[in-house]
Amino acid sequence: MKYDLIVFGGGTAGIASAYTAAKLGLNTLLVEKSDVLGGAITKGLVIPCMKLNTNNINTEFVADLCAFADKYNARHTYIDGNKLWFNPELLKIVFDDMLSFVNCKVLFNCIPVKVNYSNYNNTFDSILSNEMLSIYTEAKYIIDATADGKIFKILNCEFQKNSEIFQSPSLRFLISGINLNKFSNWLEEIDKDRNVTTIDRTSSQIHLSTAYTWDKNKNWALAPLFESGVKNNDLLYTDCAYFQIFTVPSMPDTVNLNAPRIILDNDESILDPFVYSRALKQGRERIYRLYNFCKKYMPGFENSFISHISDMLGVRESYRVKCKYTVTKDDIINPKTFENTAFCSDYPIDIHSNKNENDTLEYTKKTYCVPIEALISADYENLYAIGRIISSEFEAQAAIRTQVNCFSMGEAAAKDIYKKINLSAI
Numbered sequence: 001m002k003y004d005l006i007v008f009g010g011g012t013a014g015i016a017s018a019y020t021a022a023k024l025g026l027n028t029l030l031v032e033k034s035d036v037l038g039g040a041i042t043k044g045l046v047i048p049c050m051k052l053n054t055n056n057i058n059t060e061f062v063a064d065l066c067a068f069a070d071k072y073n074a075r076h077t078y079i080d081g082n083k084l085w086f087n088p089e090l091l092k093i094v095f096d097d098m099l100s101f102v103n104c105k106v107l108f109n110c111i112p113v114k115v116n117y118s119n120y121n122n123t124f125d126s127i128l129s130n131e132m133l134s135i136y137t138e139a140k141y142i143i144d145a146t147a148d149g150k151i152f153k154i155l156n157c158e159f160q161k162n163s164e165i166f167q168s169p170s171l172r173f174l175i176s177g178i179n180l181n182k183f184s185n186w187l188e189e190i191d192k193d194r195n196v197t198t199i200d201r202t203s204s205q206i207h208l209s210t211a212y213t214w215d216k217n218k219n220w221a222l223a224p225l226f227e228s229g230v231k232n233n234d235l236l237y238t239d240c241a242y243f244q245i246f247t248v249p250s251m252p253d254t255v256n257l258n259a260p261r262i263i264l265d266n267d268e269s270i271l272d273p274f275v276y277s278r279a280l281k282q283g284r285e286r287i288y289r290l291y292n293f294c295k296k297y298m299p300g301f302e303n304s305f306i307s308h309i310s311d312m313l314g315v316r317e318s319y320r321v322k323c324k325y326t327v328t329k330d331d332i333i334n335p336k337t338f339e340n341t342a343f344c345s346d347y348p349i350d351i352h353s354n355k356n357e358n359d360t361l362e363y364t365k366k367t368y369c370v371p372i373e374a375l376i377s378a379d380y381e382n383l384y385a386i387g388r389i390i391s392s393e394f395e396a397q398a399a400i401r402t403q404v405n406c407f408s409m410g411e412a413a414a415k416d417i418y419k420k421i422n423l424s425a426i
């Protein structure tokens, strides 16, 4: 089977790429390891998308995604203007619909086992497999959107050096059966100056967001609860590292928790399969404690229950690939102009630290840009990398890894490939 483009990884960045390429008319195959599209958004329960202030929210892909999501009641525009509050379960259906609408072929439960580059006709031959059957494919272009650079690894491409600091992973979960009216009234009462709580009563369903972290610089309304939780042995101190609550569109009694943070030892790396496996177990233990804590301490949670634990560990950073250009921390802090801009953003450097008081959220308040060369492999002209693996220094990745940026990278890579295929056809 011959394709213009194969996108490996049907997650945040991969979907944007495959959708855009197929919409432009490229013969596109999307290969996804699991049984569902969406990656971190659906399987990882990472909703809502982080709000960005600038242009990359107004792209064609985001507009189409919102239109498709609205068909399924899978989206809410929050009072702060963020239009990307999604329902992670419904998005699984939305993504299927979007890709079939643009005639993109999708292979689920499939991984690449071999990828070779043929200098003879400048194409990639790949063997894909579901562990029982193998499929042979050829493609003019490949995009690695696997979040770990798995195609770069198979092709023996260069990677960036691993950093000495790292991002902590999290394991997100949903709690359902909550009386949101009672909970939001109570939140309004305890967070009178609304330092960290926002409540949106503009739609038929109450939406809200609140948080607590062990960062002492903020006036957390939930602080007395967490302090009591630790004092009464209902929580470990490390359970308090990071706790964020968001409601979920079309789930009127449910909240999504950006928690718990997994605490690893200094010398432990999430790239080690044993550490990764222990992290999952640690995450589920913390979830159970946090859930019981919510039920005991927060009005409205009396009849609640855990309704979903993320199907994948929330890894913020693993491997970063090496492309023609490496995005540096300085590119984020002192923005530059590039001849071929892939996308621009203003999301800050956001490091979730393993240690108390070491979190970083460096607001640049500036719009910075990323060149297309940061998405094109240093080794192969027709191999692209998008998503959290982007060719970047650790701190730069901490800014550009967010979902809307991943959508923008996906869109930019697809458009660049479309341009090159059309030029070569002239």
Ligand SMILES: Cc1cc2nc3c(=O)[nH]c(=O)nc-3n(C[C@H](O)[C@H](O)[C@H](O)COP(=O)(O)OP(=O)(O)OC[C@H]3O[C@@H](n4cnc5c(N)ncnc54)[C@H](O)[C@@H]3O)c2cc1C
Residues within 6 Å of the ligand: 008, 009, 010, 011, 012, 013, 014, 031, 032, 033, 034, 037, 038, 039, 040, 041, 044, 046, 047, 048, 049, 050, 110, 111, 112, 145, 146, 147, 150, 169, 170, 171, 172, 258, 313, 314, 315, 316, 386, 387, 388, 389, 401, 402, 403, 404, 406
């Ligand atoms: C806990 C956590 C909280 C976050 N919070 C936010 C937030 O609030 N807002 C925000 O904007 N961003 C947030 N982020 C960041 C953002 O979600 C991720 O950086 C982004 O979604 C990564 O996108 P991706 O496409 O690189 O990876 P993913 O979305 O993970 O997609 C990778 C896909 O590749 C597939 N795959 C893997 N290997 C193979 C293979 N060999 N063959 C085929 N397919 C394969 C996977 O199954 C998956 O579907 C958060 C991240 C985490 C972990």
